[in-house]
Every structure is written in C-alpha cells, then in structure tokens.
Amino acid sequence: xxxxxxxxxxxxxxxxxxxxxSAILAHDMAMAEGGVFHLRIDDIDQSRARREWETQxxxxxHWLGLTWPxxxxxxxxxxxxxxxxxQALWDHGLLFPCTCSRADIRAAAAAPHEGAPLHGPDGxxxxxxxxxxxxxRGPMPxxxxxxxxxxxxxVLDTPLYFKETGRCPDGLNGNTTPKDMIxxxxxxxxxxxxxSASYHLSIVIDDADQNITHVIRGQDLFAxxxxxxxxxxxxxxxxxxxxxxxxxxxxxxxxxxxxxxxxSLATYRDAGKTPSDIRAMVGL
Numbered sequence: 608x609x610x611x612x613x614x615x616x617x618x619x620x621x622x623x624x625x626x627x628x629s630a631i632l633a634h635d636m637a638m639a640e641g642g643v644f645h646l647r648i649d650d651i652d653q654s655r656a657r658r659e660w661e662t663q664x665x666x667x668x669h670w671l672g673l674t675w676p677x678x679x680x681x682x683x684x685x686x687x688x689x690x691x692x693x694q695a696l697w698d699h700g701l702l703f704p705c706t707c708s709r710a711d712i713r714a715a716a717a718a719p720h721e722g723a724p725l726h727g728p729d730g731x732x733x734x735x736x737x738x739x740x741x742x743x744r745g746p747m748p749x750x751x752x753x754x755x756x757x758x759x760x761x762v763l764d765t766p767l768y769f770k771e772t773g774r775c776p777d778g779l780n781g782n783t784t785p786k787d788m789i790x791x792x793x794x795x796x797x798x799x800x801x802x803s804a805s806y807h808l809s810i811v812i813d814d815a816d817q818n819i820t821h822v823i824r825g826q827d828l829f830a831x832x833x834x835x836x837x838x839x840x841x842x843x844x845x846x847x848x849x850x851x852x853x854x855x856x857x858x859x860x861x862x863x864x865x866x867x868x869x870x871s872l873a874t875y876r877d878a879g880k881t882p883s884d885i886r887a888m889v890g891l
Contacts, residue, residue, distance in 0.1 A: 608820060609642050609643060609818070609820070610636075610637055610640035610641070610642030610643070610820055610821060611637065611642055611643050611644075611645065611817065611818055611819050611820045611821065612633040612634070612636055612637040612642065612643075612644050612645070612819065612820075612821050612822070612823050613633065613644070613645040613646070613647055613813075613814070613817065613819050613822070614626075614629060614630040614633050614634070614644070614645075614646055614647070614668075614823075615646075615647040615648070615649045615810065615813070616630075616648070616649060616664055617648075617649040617650065617652070617655070617656065618648055618649075618650055618656045618657055618658070618660035618661035618664060619652075619655045619656060619657065619660060620660060621660070621663060621667075621871035621872065621873055621874075622663070622664060622667045622668075622871065622872045622873075623855075623870045623871050623872065624855045624870050624872070624885070624888060624889055625825070625854060625855040626872070627667075627671060627872055627885050627889055628852070628855050628889040628890075628891065629823065629824060629825060629852065630668060630671070630673060631671060631673065631885075631886065631889070631891055632823055632852060632891065633821075633823035634673045634674075634675075635891070636821065636823060636850070637821075642820075643675075643676065644673065644674070644675050645675055645676065645680075645817055645819070646664075646665075646668065646673075646675040646679050647679065647680045647681075647682070647813060647817070648661055648664070648679060648680070648681045648682065649682055649806070649809070649810075650681050650682055650683045651682040651683060651686075651689075651802055651803065651804060651806075651809055652802060653683060654801065656683070663873065665679075667872040667873065667876075670872070670876060670882060671872075671882045671885065672882050680813065680817065682809050682813065685809075685812070685813065685816075686803045686804075688812050688816065689798075689803050689804035689808055689809055689812055690803060690804075692804075692808060692811075692812050692842055693747065693752060693797060693798055693804065693808070694747055695842065696754070696797070696841060696842075697747040697752070699762070699841075700742030700743075700755075700758065701742070701754060701755055701758055701759045701762075701841065702743075702747070702752045702753065702754060702755065702797065703737060703738055703739055703742070703743055703752070703753055703755055703794075704737065704743065704748045704750045704751065704752060704753075705733075705736075705737040705750075705751045705752070705753045705794075705796070706737060706750070706751070707733075707736050707737055707751075711736065712731050712733060712734065712736075713731060715734040715736055716731050716732065716734050727791050727792045727793055727830070728791075728792060728828075728830035728831040728833070728834060729792060729793065729795040729796065729807070729831070729834065732790075732791065732792070732793040733753065733793040733794045733795070733796075734793075735793075735794065737753070738753070738755060738794060742755070742758070750798075750800065751796060751798060751799050751800055752796070752797050752798040753794040753795065753796050753797065754794055754795050754797050754838075755794060756788055756789055756792060756793060756794050756795065756837075757785070757789050759837060759841055760785040760788060760789070760837070761785075762841070763837075763840055766782065766783075766784070767782070767783050767788075767833060767836050767837055767840065768782055768783075768836070769832055769833075769836045769846050769847075769848075769849055770846075770848045770849065771829075771848075771849050771850070771851065772848060772849070772850045773823075773826070773849065773850035773851040773852050774826055774851055774852060774853055775829060775851070776826060776829055776830075783833045783836075788833060788837070792833065792834060795807055795834055807831065807834050807835060807838065808838060810835065811835050811838045811839055811842070811844065812842075812844075814844075814847060815839070815842070815844035815845065819847050820847055820848065821847055821848045821849075821850060822847045822848070822849050822850065823850045823852065824849075824850075824851060824852070825851065825852060825853075825854050826851045826852060826853055826854055827854060828851065829851045832849055832851075855889055872885070
C-alpha cells in the first residue's frame with residue numbers, strides 16, 4: 608500500500624510557521640517512505656475562502672520545496688460526495704435536523720448536567736435540544752443536521768480505536784468509550800446552514816476518497832479524531848494511522864494563528880529568509 612499523507616489548509620489567510628511545520632512534516636514523511644504527499648484546499652466555507660489566499664498557499668509551499676500531484680482537490684468542488692454521505696447517514700436514522708442558534712446552545716449549556724463538560728472538540732457540547740426520541744422520517748431536509756451520537760455508537764459492534772504514532776495530549780490515547788463520547792463530544796453538527804458539510808464530515812470523505820494512509824496534523828485536533836473514526840466506521844471507510852505533532856507557539860507560549868501576520872511565511876520570505884531557515888525555525 609502506498610504511503611499517502613495530505614495537507615489541507617483553508618484559504619482564509621496567510622500560512623504561518625505552524626502551517627509550514629505540519630506541511631513539511633507530512634511531505635517529508637511521505638517522501639521518506641517513497642509515498643505521495645497530497646495538497647487539498649479546504650474551501651467549503653465560501654463566505655471566508657478567497658482565491659488570492661489559495662494562490663499564496665501554492666506559492667508558499669512551492670517556495671518551501673514541497674511538491675504534490677495535480678489536480679489539487681477543492682472541497683467546494685466535491686459537495687455531491689458530502690451530500691451522498693449525509694444521505695446515507697440520514698437513511699440509517701443517525702441524523703436529525705437542528706434549528707438551534709449558537710446563542711441557543713450557549714444558553715442551554717449554561718447550566719449543564721452534573722459531570723457534563725461545557726466544551727468539547729466540536730465547541731460547546733450540544734445539550735440535545737432538538738434531538739428526537741425516534742429517528743426522523745421522510746426526505747432529508749436542507750438545514751443544519753446533527754449526528755445522534757448515542758444512536759450512532761449503538762450500531763457499532765466493536766469499540767472505537769485508532770493508531771497514534773505522534774504525541775497524545777496528557778491523559779489521552781487512541782481509545783474512547785461510548786460514555787465519554789456522549790458526555791464529552793455530544794451530537795456534532797455534520798451540516799450547517801450555508802455549508803453542505805462540516806469540517807468533520809468533509810475531511811473524512813476526502814481522506815477516504817484519496818486513500819490517505821497517514822494523517823499528519825497538529826495536537827489541537829487530537830480530541831476531534833474520535834469523531835472522525837466514528838464517521839469512518841459508520842460510512843465503511845478505513846481508518847488511517849494518525850500522527851499528531853506538537854504545536855508551534857510564540858515566545859509567550861501562545862499557539863500561532865492566521866491573525867499572526869508577523870509570522871506569516873510571506874513575511875519571512877520578504878525579509879530574506881530561506882526555506883532552510885524556516886525548517887530550522889520550526890525544528891526540522
């Protein structure tokens with residue numbers, strides 16, 4: 608089996624040192640195994656995606672010396688694949704429509720049940736406001752859709768597990784239990800108004816369709832991996848090997864974000880830095 612990795616940035620701002628570390632690591636790991644490194648563009652949120660940022664992604668990664676096969680996949684061009692997966696989950700009675708706004712969810716979660724955390728890997732843990740007692744029938748509505756996490760877990764015949772070769776956050780590993788997922792993850796949104804699919808669903812579909820064998824990404828996404836493994840199991844997709852790496856932080860220990868333009872790759876390029884300099888700065 609060919610060793611396949613990917614890097615899937617959103618074209619919503621400049622790439623920074625954290626992106627450089629993740630992309631280079633995924634590229635180098637694939638090359639070391641005689642494999643393939645794929646670049647994908649996570650532009651499913653068309654309200655924020657900009658073509659000029661996509662162009663700069665290509666420029667920055669080429670400057671770093673990374674190569675990938677064409678054509679580059681854009682999520683905005685794969686909407687029918689996500690819709691098909693949603694339909695399959697709907698037909699199995701695992702989704703339900705949700706009309707709650709973010710404010711509604713915050714208000715309902717302000718007094719959570721004892722032992723239920725306020726935040727999970729999908730944001731505020733959904734309090735179940737719109738969850739029906741029985742699966743909804745009829746055509747799948749064109750609205751926000753959530754995964755009934757308890758019902759989804761009940762159809763599995765074996766526990767969720769994924770192989771981790773990177774750095775697990777303290778106290779976490781590749782195992783999870785239904786009780787933990789129900790309490791700590793909740794009914795995640797798989798489709799939102801104005802977007803055909805959530806990050807969680809689209810990334811799972813893309814990884815499966817592109818035959819990704821190893822997912823290389825930041826430690827901040829470790830907790831979300833249990834969501835992705837559950838969706839893989841429900842949709843009959845293979846589970847890749849995961850490698851979550853440490854995060855690049857500033858002098859104060861804060862994780863870099865796209866708003867940190869001072870640390871963008873373009874800024875370093877303009878200042879005369881070389882790709883070798885960037886590798887040294889991120890510890891590669």
